[in-house]
Amino acid sequence: MNLLTDVMYGPTMNINGAIRKTVHSMASAILSKMVKIIAMMLIVYAIVSAYIHLLNYSKGYYDSIGICFIIGIVLQIAFGTMILIDFSNNFSRGIGLFAMSMAINRLMSNLPNLAEPRGIQFVYALIMIATAVNMLYTGYSFARWRTRSRIGLMCSSLLMLSLTMGKIYYNADSYDVPGELIFTTYPDQCIACIMYVILFVMVSSEQVRNSMPTHVYLRKLDSIRCIKASEPSSYITRCDARTLLNAFIDRKDWSDVSDGGPVECEFKCTLYNYLGDESMIMVQKWADHDSLYITITGSKDGSILNAYRTSIDDISADGPIETCDTLFMYGGQGSEYRLRVRDEVEEW
Secondary structure (H helix, E strand, O other), rough: HHHHHHHHHHHHHHHHHHHHHHHHHHHHHHHHHHHHHHHHHHHHHHHHHHHHHHHHHHHOOOHHHHHHHHHHHHHHHHHHHHOOOOOOOOOOHHHHHHHHHHHHHHHHHHHHHHOOOOOHHHHHHHHHHHHHHHHHHHHHHHHOOOOOOOOOHHHHHHHHHHHHHHHHHHHHOOOOOOOOHHHHHHHHHHOOOOOOOOHHHHHOOHHHHHHHHHHHHHHHHHEEEEEEEOOOOOOOOOOOHHHOOOOOOOOOOOOOOOOOOOEEEEEEEEEEEEOOOOEEEEEEEEEEOOEEEEEEEOOOOOOOHHOEEEEEOOEEOOOOOOOEEEEEOOOOOOEEEEEEEEEEOOOO
């Protein structure tokens, strides 16, 4: 029966893993296309802004900001073009250039307002310039793959979105612009709001989080810790291996947990070592989680003072459970962990 179960469900586990990889690949492809889309939006936004500026300039408005405005528009088009011709399709680099372009545009368009240090326009310009400088620095760090956090760019995009929406509301209220005419009256500012939202969503994505240097270093550290936690000389018995192999399809041998926490049920077994040491493996199923969480403790009594825990999305073996030598457990970030299998506890 166990052999039949392996034959029936083994391919299914591989299919599930293939489906997950396909979904991740599709998401990455969509996000990479999104980088090109925002590059085109940068250029369109620059053209719309330039057109509106020319209309206002012909009426005698904003004479003092002409040079700064032109510099901002030229740089924005340049950054958009750089993203379009970046054949590496580096997601982090694209977001960095996008953020730098938006920051420079806001910086240049608000600098002239500092010439008259009074009124609400001065306060607005001061806050926007400070936010733009922060976004410019963070965007540069993204483009160079040196940033260790997404928080700065996320906060900057939200603050710029709030300031721009506030300015639109203030101007519309001051000049009695009807709600249905706001977009046609202030198209450049409305497009900017859309771009801030897109920037925030992209920076919040899992692909960016996983590409952060800190996250990469932590994954490498986890791999090292896992190798140390389950040494080549360690093994589990075949009976426990059978239970682990069926963890995603059959948990009748697991213990129910009803302590009010997130754990639904768990399974514990002993990790033996040829050197005579023993530690404990604890696998848990959490509510509302598809993955399993496996913890390898540093001692048999299960003390968590020296323990390693990771998520597992798939478990397979190098053969039928009755004769296999190794269990393979695959983590959500492409990591792979191995457990040797023996028929019984071996005495040395």
